[in-house]
Amino acid sequence: MENNRFDQLLCARWIITVEQDGVVLENHAVGIKDGRIAAILSPAQIAAADATERVMLDNHVLMPGLVNLHGHSAMTLLRGMADDKALMDWLQNHIWPAEGKHVSEQFVFDGALLAMGEMFRSGTTTINDMYFFHDAMARAGLQAGMRTFVGCSILEFPSAYGQNADDYIAKGLADAANYQGNELITFTLAPHAPYTVSDDTFRKVVALADEHDMLIHCHIHETQDEVNGGVAEHGVRPLARLDKLGMLSPRLIAAHMVHLNDEEIALCAERGVAIAHNPTSNMKLASGIAPVQQLLDAGVTVGIGTDGAASNNKLDMLSETRMGALLAKVGTLNPVAVPAATAIRMATQLGANALHIGDKVGSVTVGKQADLIAVDLAQIETSPSFDPISHIVYAAGREQVSHVWVNGRKVLSERTLTTLDEADLKARADAWRVRILAK
Numbered sequence: 445m446e447n448n449r450f451d452q453l454l455c456a457r458w459i460i461t462v463e464q465d466g467v468v469l470e471n472h473a474v475g476i477k478d479g480r481i482a483a484i485l486s487p488a489q490i491a492a493a494d495a496t497e498r499v500m501l502d503n504h505v506l507m508p509g510l511v512n513l514h515g516h517s518a519m520t521l522l523r524g525m526a527d528d529k530a531l532m533d534w535l536q537n538h539i540w541p542a543e544g545k546h547v548s549e550q551f552v553f554d555g556a557l558l559a560m561g562e563m564f565r566s567g568t569t570t571i572n573d574m575y576f577f578h579d580a581m582a583r584a585g586l587q588a589g590m591r592t593f594v595g596c597s598i599l600e601f602p603s604a605y606g607q608n609a610d611d612y613i614a615k616g617l618a619d620a621a622n623y624q625g626n627e628l629i630t631f632t633l634a635p636h637a638p639y640t641v642s643d644d645t646f647r648k649v650v651a652l653a654d655e656h657d658m659l660i661h662c663h664i665h666e667t668q669d670e671v672n673g674g675v676a677e678h679g680v681r682p683l684a685r686l687d688k689l690g691m692l693s694p695r696l697i698a699a700h701m702v703h704l705n706d707e708e709i710a711l712c713a714e715r716g717v718a719i720a721h722n723p724t725s726n727m728k729l730a731s732g733i734a735p736v737q738q739l740l741d742a743g744v745t746v747g748i749g750t751d752g753a754a755s756n757n758k759l760d761m762l763s764e765t766r767m768g769a770l771l772a773k774v775g776t777l778n779p780v781a782v783p784a785a786t787a788i789r790m791a792t793q794l795g796a797n798a799l800h801i802g803d804k805v806g807s808v809t810v811g812k813q814a815d816l817i818a819v820d821l822a823q824i825e826t827s828p829s830f831d832p833i834s835h836i837v838y839a840a841g842r843e844q845v846s847h848v849w850v851n852g853r854k855v856l857s858e859r860t861l862t863t864l865d866e867a868d869l870k871a872r873a874d875a876w877r878v879r880i881l882a883k
């Protein structure tokens with residue numbers, strides 16, 4: 445029978461669909477056809493199914509691919525360069541000078557490929573990025589086969605990539621035009637932060653986002669200093685300033701949002717702003733603890749991100765999901781805050797919703813694109829296995845991610861990258877170590 449024929453049949457011990465909290469299918473299979481989830485088969489239906497390839501995941505959890513809602517992929521090449529610093533010291537005295545010296549088209553391409561290798565090996569299938577040299581980022585996404593949101597960075601000051609806000613915008617829109625309609629590559633507008641972007645530029649960004657139907661990605665309320673500085677310069681907190689400028693809408697993905705009062709949480713819910721929570725980066729830069737459970741209670745879409753490898757220093761969404769669950773508990777002194785199923789939903793479906801692709805990916809649902817991962821629980825570290833949802837969040841490590849599919853294409857098979865060459869990634873990274881040390 446034609447609807448019983450699949451390109452791949454993924455037979456899994458457990459499937460966490462994320463359609464409904466707490467639901468785990470046992471010994472079911474996902475049939476993939478033309479890159480989509482064509483069917484979810486019960487144990488009785490599996491034997492009768494016909495597939496070009498059967499992937500036996502006998503001890504594995506099959507679940508939606510992880511959506512990294514905030515990152516700077518190319519910063520893998522600056523990993524470990526400046527640790528144990530507060531945000532502004534880290535940025536102004538270490539990272540921006542290093543970026544000024546080293547960032548180029550090739551830096552972004554090589555750094556992004558390296559990041560994508562690392563992200564696939566930890567179960568990420570979508571990255572929402574913001575950095576420089578957007579074409580290089582988009583090319584890396586295509587080469588790797590990763591679902592890539594390329595943020596066109598916008599700042600008022602010059603960098604290795606642009607001269608001023610108008611220059612960044614012009615370059616970003618020109619690159620975006622070349623990828624219009626691409627299945628894997630989507631461009632967003634990425635004004636860096638309230639303290640690096642003027643009112644005029646924010647107004648332009650809002651108008652351009654409407655004109656070109658683009659999402660906006662921006663660092664907001666990351667530290668108490670940022671909020672205090674905003675009040676000193678503009679007389680109001682940054683979020684109130686952004687609201688006046690029309691920035692707060694369902695188009696906005698606000699990264700960090702650590703320092704929020706009750707009115708600001710309600711405002712985010714009212715405006716439909718989505719938030720990228722970056723627990724490890726916020727801990728390492730001592731930025732603070734974002735009020736994630738309060739945001740979720742208010743109805744705000746909260747996804748999870750790694751931030752860049754120079755502030756995290758891992759691009760490990762599985763670990764980030766664990767941190768998101770733990771940090772919420774210690775931040776509220778409430779063990780019920782961000783339970784495991786919620787943490788998984790944040791790392792998958794809510795991230796996809798924030799990127800307006802929730803109808804396409806983010807859950808194991810018939811008709812959606814097959815962005816899926818398998819995690820092998822037959823390891824000492826996850827034995828015995830009573831509850832796979834618990835293990836995915838609290839016990840499994842990225843070493844247990846065995847397979848990854850994007851759009852039905854297997855990009856990681858038995859922990860081996862299929863679209864990227866591990867030796868080549870390491871050689872590129874090492875060449876940059878030599879170049880950076882020489883400069």
Ligand SMILES: CSC[C@H]1O[C@@H](n2cnc3c(O)ncnc32)[C@H](O)[C@@H]1O
Pocket residue numbers: 516531535539540543574575576597598599634635636637663666725751752755
């Ligand atoms: C214009 S986007 C790239 C820009 O952002 C810098 N960056 C990386 N991480 C953070 C962060 O947590 N807060 C603010 N800015 C950050 C990165 O180094 C690039 O210069």
Ligand SMILES: [Zn+2]
Pocket residue numbers: 514515516663699751752
């Ligand atoms: Zn960031």
